[in-house]
Amino acid sequence: MSNPSTLVITTAAEMSTFSRQKKVAGETVGFVPTMGALHEGHMALVRESRKNNDVTVVSVFVNPTQFNEPSDLDSYPRTFEADLKLLSEVGADVMFFPNALEIYPTNETKMYEMDGLDLMMEGPNRPGHFNGVVQVVTRLFDIVIPDSAYFGEKDFQQLTIVKYMSDKLGYATKIVGCPTKREVSGLAMSSRNVRLSESGKERAIAISRSLKEIGSHLAEQDSALDLVLYDARKSLSESEGLELEYLELVDPVTLAQATNDSLQIQACVAAWIEGVRLIDNMQVK
Ligand code: AMP
Numbered sequence: 001m002s003n004p005s006t007l008v009i010t011t012a013a014e015m016s017t018f019s020r021q022k023k024v025a026g027e028t029v030g031f032v033p034t035m036g037a038l039h040e041g042h043m044a045l046v047r048e049s050r051k052n053n054d055v056t057v058v059s060v061f062v063n064p065t066q067f068n069e070p071s072d073l074d075s076y077p078r079t080f081e082a083d084l085k086l087l088s089e090v091g092a093d094v095m096f097f098p099n100a101l102e103i104y105p106t107n108e109t110k111m112y113e114m115d116g117l118d119l120m121m122e123g124p125n126r127p128g129h130f131n132g133v134v135q136v137v138t139r140l141f142d143i144v145i146p147d148s149a150y151f152g153e154k155d156f157q158q159l160t161i162v163k164y165m166s167d168k169l170g171y172a173t174k175i176v177g178c179p180t181k182r183e184v185s186g187l188a189m190s191s192r193n194v195r196l197s198e199s200g201k202e203r204a205i206a207i208s209r210s211l212k213e214i215g216s217h218l219a220e221q222d223s224a225l226d227l228v229l230y231d232a233r234k235s236l237s238e239s240e241g242l243e244l245e246y247l248e249l250v251d252p253v254t255l256a257q258a259t260n261d262s263l264q265i266q267a268c269v270a271a272w273i274e275g276v277r278l279i280d281n282m283q284v285k
Helices: 012-024 040-052 070-075 080-090 129-144 156-168 191-195 198-220 225-237
Strands: 007-009 029-034 055-060 094-096 148-152 174-178 242-250 266-273 276-283
Touching: 007 012, 012 029, 012 055, 012 094, 012 129, 029 040, 029 129, 040 055, 040 080, 040 148, 040 174, 055 080, 055 129, 080 094, 094 129, 129 156, 148 156, 156 174, 156 266, 191 276, 198 225, 198 242, 198 266, 198 276, 225 242, 225 266
Parallel strands: 007 094, 029 055, 029 148, 055 094, 148 174
Antiparallel strands: 242 266, 266 276
């Protein structure tokens, strides 16, 4: 079977017209926002969208407003040809590939009140990051007008904030969270993994291993939350070549610190390996 070809759209006006025409024709539009350097994790979101919608649009836009380190923005991988090939193979209908002027014609920074969801974990370490995420997601929603939008649980705080903010700002788009895709080793797939050496990837396995251990330790000794967290932080901090930024146990909806009474707990972690910042999370209760 020949690969269906993916249409590349570069302007906001054309993208909007395309979506409107589909919707007028009674078709549903599923949307997967990405920053490119696509991998199997992104493909899982595209497949989920294709399963549930008539048309699937994937945006590839390295959003400058969500980077707080210019060097991180500069070194972010950009792989247009490979991305388009993958999108054609998986059967995405449209790759929306705008430049910054299409997304931010006025250069205006909008400020969003996230009611505290941006204050913990990623928040303090990446000032302005979630404001940039909400700014780009709302702008993309305004252009693409999706019925449903697909986000990875890999970026757990982002998913929680997007769900909350799209509701708060009155978007009709249904936000769908999709499970994290992992390498066989357990390492969460990420566009940033290409910057790790083989030994860096080996070291990074400690992250998902420690999240799994938290789950099994909590199941064994249900009440000793503080102790389990202390031990996990200690073992990750002592892991060779890894610098722990945070490890937190939180409520999955409010992101408040979990307690022994929490019914559900998400373990969320950020760590540095070979100058690459990696994040991961798992439901541990
Ligand atoms: P990014 O291109 O890194 O901004 O990611 C675009 C979307 O893909 C976000 O919703 C991410 O959460 C999601 N994503 C990234 N990595 C994975 C993964 N390993 N599994 C599932 N979803 C992912």
